Amino acid sequence: MSLIPLLAAFLYGGIGSGLIVSAVEIVFSYYFHGPEVEWVALITVFLIPFILSFIYLSNWKHKSPKIMFPALLALICAFATFCVSLFDSFTNEIPFTLSSILIGLGYCVIHMLTMSMITFLIEHIKENLALRQEFQKSEKLNVLSELAASVAHEIRNPMTVARGFMQILNQSQVSEEKKRMYTAMVIEEIDRAQNIISDYLSLAKPQAEKLEKLDASTLSQKLANLINPYASLLNVQIAFEMESYLWILANGEKLMQCLVNLTKNGIEAMPDGGTLQIRGYKEKDLVRIEIRDNGIGMTHEQLERLGTPFYSTKQKGTGLGMMVSYRIIKTFGGTIDVTSQLNKGTCFVVTLPGAS
Incomplete structure (x- = not known):
């Protein structure tokens, strides 16, 4: 019989798992060895009380090194x-x-060396999982504390003024x-x-309602009505080029x-005026919406930090608007890709799964 699975089941799975493995081993022994199953069953029945007693009396999980007791x-x-x-050999005069x-x-x-190696691997995996969970918890707390400190700082500034x-x-x-x-x-x-508070609350929502x-193409007229007055103030022209029937789930x-967040950023990136191009088209089973300006552009370092809390290239920006935009598109199963060159402009590409 194979002792290693039996011991591992009792040590790490408990009594129920151990008894199931014992039954499986007896069934397999009967299937492959026939009459010898009597000895396998006898050994198994003999070992189970001993294994359980050893585990209970040693309390090995609370001792160190853990490898010694299973081995x-x-x-x-x-x-x-x-x-x-x-x-058995003696009774059969062998x-x-x-x-x-x-x-x-x-x-x-x-068997001793194999059990030592298996115990080492299992304990090592368990320690890694515990460390990973602790690290993730620590990361979440750090992000939460940084975000809370940033929100407090950003709100304190206008309140102080x-x-x-x-x-x-x-x-x-x-x-x-x-x-x-x-x-x-x-x-x-x-x-x-x-x-700032509204953007923070939008960011905190776990998903779209x-x-x-x-049809994303039908949003172009509504978008034009919202941003045209603001674009006119900054002498920016809006050019739409939308294909029909851009069906999405959103x-x-x-x-x-x-x-609106993305187009507003594009308009504000052209303080001396210019043209904001908004283009929508279908590519295979994806729908893409491009928002391209010919404004001041961004450096590689600015692109890397784009979408992080309270980072903005604008003097009075908070960065939450971009972060909310990234979060919204992610809840729809899409992505936002950005390319930019200094003094040449920036292009935001919103990619969403198409809906049939």
Whole structure:
């Protein structure tokens, strides 16, 4: 019989797993060896109470080194099996030879070494899994603490500015014109803090509320209505080139939020005016939406940090808008790819799985 699976099952799987392995070994022995199954069953029934007693009394999982106890158990069980085989040979009047004794001792040593190696591998894997889980937990806590600190820092800035203006407004010598100007600035800073909180809450949502089949090409008119007024203020022309019937599975409001973020970034990247090209097309079973500007562009280092919390190439940007956009597209099973060159422009490519 094979002792290693039996011992491993009892040591790491418990009584239930051990009994199942024992039954399987007896069935296989009957199938392959026939009459010899009696000895296999006898040895198994004899070893099970001993194995359970050894495990219970040694309490080996709470001791070190853990390899020693399973190896010792394997050696004892193998030696017991060898003794039973010697007894069987004696009852059948089979003569003992030096080679048979050496083979039996080798059988015991091999079982001990094999069990040591298996125990080492199992314990090593368990330690690696525990370390990985601990590392992941630590990473999550670090990300959470950094994000919380960043949110607090970003909100503190407009609140500090607003508080300063409110202190000035409290002074009696401030003219009415300056009061109106300072009041507008206070409102602007409070709106900025509110936008930061809104972006953070959008980022915290685990997934889009509802996915539905929609035609991405039909969003172009709605997108144009939203961004054309803002583009006109910065002397930016919008050029649409959308194929028909670009069917995808997405949430219309969330996708529009993402496209508005990307197009707004493209418009603001052209302070001296220019053309923002928005192109939609189907490529095999994918739908791609390109948003290309001819603005100031970005360096390789800026591209690497794009989409991280509170990193923005804009003076008053928080970076949360881009991070939210990446998160939205990811929930739809898509990706956002960015290429850029300094003083030549940037191209965002939103890729989404097509829906039949």
